[in-house]
Amino acid sequence: MDLNSVTPYEMLGGDAVVRAIVDRFYRLMDEEETYGELRALHEDDLSGVRAGLTEFLSAWLGGPKTWFDRKICMMSLHRPLPITPEVARQWSEAMARAISDQPDVDEKLAVAMTHRLMDMAMSMVNE
Numbered sequence: 001m002d003l004n005s006v007t008p009y010e011m012l013g014g015d016a017v018v019r020a021i022v023d024r025f026y027r028l029m030d031e032e033e034t035y036g037e038l039r040a041l042h043e044d045d046l047s048g049v050r051a052g053l054t055e056f057l058s059a060w061l062g063g064p065k066t067w068f069d070r071k072i073c074m075m076s077l078h079r080p081l082p083i084t085p086e087v088a089r090q091w092s093e094a095m096a097r098a099i100s101d102q103p104d105v106d107e108k109l110a111v112a113m114t115h116r117l118m119d120m121a122m123s124m125v126n127e
């Protein structure tokens, strides 16, 4: 295998693992009181954001690029939302747990991904 052509998406386990992370993330957000403030910013029906986050993560990791066809800027999308440091912390914690709950993910990749996503969440703080 040509290591130069291996994407983080492939290293992670592809579509099945991206979907499992997104599933776990929104389940945690939906079911645990500790993520209540984050949950309250979302609509009751999470199917749209579920599909959106799956597409975004796939493209971001070097997998299928359908997210880019939609030409949505992630920062502009979140700018109208009241994102406090506490809400960004809730997003980051739920995502860190969703990633670390996946059984067969390379640990270094999991840690690197988690930290970059946390940086992204923190950069969205606007209140």
Ligand code: HEM
Binding pocket: 038, 041, 042, 043, 048, 049, 051, 052, 053, 054, 056, 074, 077, 078, 081, 083, 087, 088, 091, 117, 120, 121, 122, 124, 125
């Ligand atoms: C920092 C805390 C965050 C909060 C409070 C938050 C909240 C939200 C909310 C309420 C929506 C629905 C917006 C709408 O439908 O108009 C949304 C959509 C979305 N968020 Fe976040 N988000 C956060 C961080 C992030 C981060 C760090 C990422 C990327 C890694 C992300 C990726 C997405 C995606 C892909 C969508 C769906 C876009 C679509 O397809 O319509 N979010 N977010």
